[in-house]
Amino acid sequence: MKKLTSFALLLVVVGFVGWQKRVDILVFAAPKLQEFFRPVADHRPIEWSRGPETASLGPNERPPNIVLIVTDDMGFNDISFYNGGAGDGSLQTPNIDALAEQGVTFTNGYAANAVCSPSRASIMTGRYSTRFGFEFTPFYKTGATIFQWMNDLDPQPIPRIFDSENIDNMKTIGELGLPASEITIAELLQQRGYYTALIGKWHLGSVGEMVPIKQGFNDSLELAGGLYLPEAHPDAVNAKVSGDPIDNMVWAMGRYAARFNSDGDVSKDFQPSGYVTDYYTDEAIKVIEHNRHRPFFLYLAHWGIHNPLQASREDYDALSHIKDHRLRVYSAMIRAVDRSVARITQSLADNGLAENTLIIFTSDNGGAGYIGLSDVNKPFRGWKLNHFEGGIHVPFMAKWPAQINAGSQLDAPIHHNDIFATIAAAAKMEVPADRQIDGVDLLPYIRKETAGVPHQTLFWREGHQQTVLHNGWKLIRADQSHLPQPAPQAKWLFNLIEDPTEQINLASQNSDKVTELESLLAAHNAEQVQPLWPSVFNTPQQIDKTSNEPIEEGDEFIYWPN
Numbered sequence: 040m041k042k043l044t045s046f047a048l049l050l051v052v053v054g055f056v057g058w059q060k061r062v063d064i065l066v067f068a069a070p071k072l073q074e075f076f077r078p079v080a081d082h083r084p085i086e087w088s089r090g091p092e093t094a095s096l097g098p099n100e101r102p103p104n105i106v107l108i109v110t111d112d113m114g115f116n117d118i119s120f121y122n123g124g125a126g127d128g129s130l131q132t133p134n135i136d137a138l139a140e141q142g143v144t145f146t147n148g149y150a151a152n153a154v155c156s157p158s159r160a161s162i163m164t165g166r167y168s169t170r171f172g173f174e175f176t177p178f179y180k181t182g183a184t185i186f187q188w189m190n191d192l193d194p195q196p197i198p199r200i201f202d203s204e205n206i207d208n209m210k211t212i213g214e215l216g217l218p219a220s221e222i223t224i225a226e227l228l229q230q231r232g233y234y235t236a237l238i239g240k241w242h243l244g245s246v247g248e249m250v251p252i253k254q255g256f257n258d259s260l261e262l263a264g265g266l267y268l269p270e271a272h273p274d275a276v277n278a279k280v281s282g283d284p285i286d287n288m289v290w291a292m293g294r295y296a297a298r299f300n301s302d303g304d305v306s307k308d309f310q311p312s313g314y315v316t317d318y319y320t321d322e323a324i325k326v327i328e329h330n331r332h333r334p335f336f337l338y339l340a341h342w343g344i345h346n347p348l349q350a351s352r353e354d355y356d357a358l359s360h361i362k363d364h365r366l367r368v369y370s371a372m373i374r375a376v377d378r379s380v381a382r383i384t385q386s387l388a389d390n391g392l393a394e395n396t397l398i399i400f401t402s403d404n405g406g407a408g409y410i411g412l413s414d415v416n417k418p419f420r421g422w423k424l425n426h427f428e429g430g431i432h433v434p435f436m437a438k439w440p441a442q443i444n445a446g447s448q449l450d451a452p453i454h455h456n457d458i459f460a461t462i463a464a465a466a467k468m469e470v471p472a473d474r475q476i477d478g479v480d481l482l483p484y485i486r487k488e489t490a491g492v493p494h495q496t497l498f499w500r501e502g503h504q505q506t507v508l509h510n511g512w513k514l515i516r517a518d519q520s521h522l523p524q525p526a527p528q529a530k531w532l533f534n535l536i537e538d539p540t541e542q543i544n545l546a547s548q549n550s551d552k553v554t555e556l557e558s559l560l561a562a563h564n565a566e567q568v569q570p571l572w573p574s575v576f577n578t579p580q581q582i583d584k585t586s587n588e589p590i591e592e593g594d595e596f597i598y599w600p601n
Contacts, residue, residue: 077294077305077306077308079263079264079294079295079296079308079309079310080307080308080309080310081310082309082310082311083309085260085299085322085325087236087258087322087325087326087329088234088236088257088329088330089329089330090234090329090330090331090332091332091333092332093332094331098331098391098392098394098395099395099441101333101334101395102231102232102233102334102465102466102467103334103395103396103397103439103441103442103465103466104334104335104336104337104392104396104397105228105233105335105336105337105396105397105399105462105465105466106336106337106339106383106387106396106397106398106399107162107336107338107339107398107399107458107462108339108341108379108380108383108398108399108401109159109162109239109240109338109339109340109341109401109402109403110341110343110344110376110400110401110402110403110434111155111240111340111341111342111343111344111345111402111403112155112344112345112346112402112403112404112405112406112407112423113344113373113376113402113405113406113433113434114402114405114406114415114416114417114429115405115406115416115417115419115428115429115432115433115434116406116414116415116416116417116418117132117344117373117406117415117434118132118135118136118434119132119133119135119136120132120135120136120139120140120436121434122417125369125370125373125415127363127366127414129360129370130358130361130370130373130374132373132376132377133377134377134378134380134381134384135376135377135380135400135434135436137380137384138380138384138398138400138436138437138438139436139438140445140446141438141440141445141446142398142436142437142439142440142443142445142447143436143437143438143447143448143449143485144435144436144447144448144449145436145437145448145453145481146448146449146450147432147450147451147452147453148401148432148433148434148435148436148452148453148454149431149432149433149435149452149453149454149455149497149508150401150402150403150404150430150431150432150433150455151167151168151454151455151456152168152404152431152499152501153404153405153422153423153424153425153426153430153431153499153501154176154404154423154424154501154601155176155240155242155345155403155404156173156176156177156242156243157169157173157174157175157176157501158403158404159240159241159242159243159340159403160173160217160221160243161454161455161456161477162224162455162456162459163217163221163223163225163243163254163459164217164221164222164223164224164459165224165456165457165458165459165460165463165470165476165477165478166221166456166459166474166476166477166478167456167477167500167567169500169567169568170475170477170566170567170568171217171220171221171568171571172218172568172569172571173217173571174500174501174502174570174571175501175502175574175600175601176242176601177212177213177215177216177242177244178209178212178215178601179212179288179292180206180211180212181288181291181292182285182288182291182292183201183206183209183575183576184206185284185287185288185291186199186201186288186576186578187203187206187576195579195590196590197579197590197596198579199576199577199578199579200576200577200578200598201576201577202573202574202576205573205574205575206575206576209575210572211246212245213244213246213249213303214244214246215244215571215572216243216244216245216246216249217243217244217249217254218249218571219247219248219249219253219254222471222474223254223255224255224336224458224459224463225237225251225254225255225256225336225338226254226255227255227459227463227466227468227470227471228255228334228336228462228466228468229255229257230468231334231466231467231468232333232334233333233334233335233336233466234257234330234333234334234335235255235256235257235258235335235336235338236256236257236258236259236260236330236335236336236337237251237256237258237259237260237261237338237340238259238260238322238323238326238338238339238340239260239261239319239338239339239340239341239342240261240262240340240341240342241259241262241340242262245261245301245303246303247303250301250302250303251301252300252301252302256338258299258300258326259299259300259301260297260298260299260319260322261297261298261299261301262297262315262340262342263294263296263297263298263301263305263308264293264294264295264296264297264308265289265292265293265294265342265345265347266293266294266295266315266347266349267295267314267315267316267342267343267347267349267350267351267372268295268313268314268315268349268351269295270290270293270349273352274313274314274352274353275349275350275351275352276349276350276351276352276355276368276371277347277348277368278348278349278350278364278365278368278369279347279348280346280348280365280409280410280411280587282587283409283411283586283587284409285346285407285409285586286346286347286409286410289345289346289347290347293347294308295310295315296308296309296310296311297309297311297318314351314375315342315343316341316342316343316372316375316376316379317351317375317378317379319339319341319342319379320378320379320382320383323337323339323379323383323386324383324386327383327387327390327392328386328390331390331391331392334466336462339379339383341376341379343372343373343375343376343379344369344372344373344376345407346407346409346410348368348369348372348410349368350367350368350369350371350372350375351371351375354371354372354374354375355367355368355371357371357374358370358371358374365410365411365412366412369410369415380400383398384398393440394440394441395439395440395441396439397437397438397439397442397462397465398437398438398439399436399437399458399461399462400434400435400436400437401433401434401435401436401455401458402433402434403433404423404430404431404433405419405421405422405423405428405429405430405431405432405433406422406423406429407422407423407424408423408424408580408581408584408585408586409422409585409586409587410585411585411586411587412585413584413585416428416430416432418540419432419540419541420540420541420542420582420583421541421582422580422581422582422585424580424599424601425504425515425580425582425599426499426504426505426506426515426597427515427531427541427582427597428535428539428540428541431499431506435453437461437481437485439465442465442482442486443482443486444486447485447486449481449484449485451484451492451493451494452492452493452494452497452508453493453494454477454478454493454494454497456476456477456478457478457479457480457481457493458478459476459478460476460478460479460480460481461478461480461481461482463480464480465482479493479494481493495509495510496508496509496510496559497509498559498560498563500563500567501599501600501601502574502577502600502601503516503517503518503598503600504516504517504597504598504599504600505517505560505564507556507557507559507560507563508535509555509556509559511534511535511536512532512533512534512535512552513532513533513534513535513541514530514531514532514546514552514553514556514557514560515531515597516529516530516531516557516560517529517597517598518598519597529597530546530553531544531546532544532545532546532549532552532553532556533545574600574601575601576600576601577598577599577600578598578599579596579597579598579599580596580597580598580599581594581595581596582594582595582596582597583595
């Protein structure tokens with residue numbers, strides 16, 4: 040009896056310790072459980088579609104080839120052309136810079152949202168994603184559970200809010216995506232006779248009619264896991280961010296996997312070959328070579344530089360002057376993306392396609408605060424997940440030697456929505472008359488053929504976090520009424536013409552301007568539809584600190600609903 044009592048007590052203690060350490064256990068166990076229940080097959084070569092062996096028209100006589108390069112979580116300061124180089128200023132990106140130097144730079148280029156998937160939905164459709172209910176970014180249920188558990192174990196002075204019922208009823212991440220009723224730029228280009236290929240991150244649904252090959256892509260090599268290399272790979276240099284819930288989630292859900300022309304069957308996933316950024320580039324070059332005799336649209340959606348922070352050892356070793364390990368890994372990841380741009384542009388030149396290829400380069404949103412690096416969005420305030428400039432003011436440039444003069448610059452605000460309209464115009468395609476497109480063709484503005492600016496007003500919306508930019512005035516607002524009184528400032532008003540880095544909040548002294556901008560938001564919101572799925576949490580985001588720094592009295596923050 041005594042032994043039984045001792046054993047029961049031991050079980051209670053083990054259970055208590057296990058419950059207290061449940062986040063660590065889940066982060067440790069999740070990859071191993073995935074490996075057991077969803078094993079990833081060995082690498083296999085890709086059989087890309089091949090165009091004709093000879094061309095009926097010369098490369099400069101047919102419609103332009105189009106290469107759209109979208110990086111993930113790249114901050115404005117990560118590009119040396121804009122602000123002197125990543126992190127400590129020492130990392131240069133000469134090949135990305137060359138796109139701007141040889142084409143056009145958009146000094147005020149904006150992402151469609153401060154988080155990835157809604158931005159990508161707008162890029163593909165040319166529409167505010169809230170017009171068709173794509174308001175929140177698809178999320179893993181396990182990730183939401185990790186968030187909630189971490190909050191239970193370490194409550195914050197500014198509370199995180201969770202909707203347990205919505206978490207319990209979450210669909211799988213693959214079921215949350217772009218409605219098939221939307222027309223993508225890939226579908227439009229197919230009608231013009233283009234071959235279309237996606238390489239990299241889709242994140243717009245992975246089942247049924249939402250998979251890329253049902254949304255206008257002839258071929259798609261899709262990201263199927265979050266790792267750049269297996270965590271223990273000898274060529275991988277890792278930098279984990281201790282205690283961060285998003286970083287924990289990404290490592291826990293991470294797999295080294297890809298899928299080709301997927302119909303949603305994860306059992307067909309296979310391992311890439313080498314460091315993912317380089318692997319995608321290798322395959323992109325094959326797409327160019329196989330289709331050099333016909334017009335093609337290549338959407339190269341790099342996973343880089345999204346966490347998990349993993350660099351190749353070669354890139355890491357090349358930056359030995361950077362002493363901070365995490366910054367060095369991050370900078371090495373940027374170096375790989377810059378090398379990718381060099382290899383893509385060289386392949387176009389080698390195949391005689393450089394003159395008549397439109398290359399557009401941007402990021403889905405700004406740099407993330409949860410990686411713990413303070414200068415990635417410098418000189419702007421804010422981060423991915425909020426609508427301050429750091430979250431939505433992104434690298435944005437284009438090159439098309441046949442049509443855009445080298446060294447061009449457009450200072451007026453432009454938007455991810457404009458990518459659809461600009462590509463359609465370049466390919467001489469009419470946008471469907473029954474489709475409201477929010478973007479505009481930028482080419483006449485780049486060439487100074489059209490007076491004025493592309494947009495007087497731009498909008499951002501993710502739940503209650505809503506923003507309008509109108510003739511240089513920017514209003515950000517968020518519902519923070521659930522907080523203990525006194526509630527923090529929930530409206531920020533900036534004159535970006537005089538204050539581009541958002542230092543002076545004018546909301547309290549310019550109520551007329553706030554009212555004017557809120558009326559524009561109300562009219563915009565009246566045109567949007569209900570979200571396709573609900574938000575599951577509401578979490579505070581610091582504006583001037585990384586997520587790894589404690590919130591102190593007087594710090595400004597804004598709630599992010601997702």
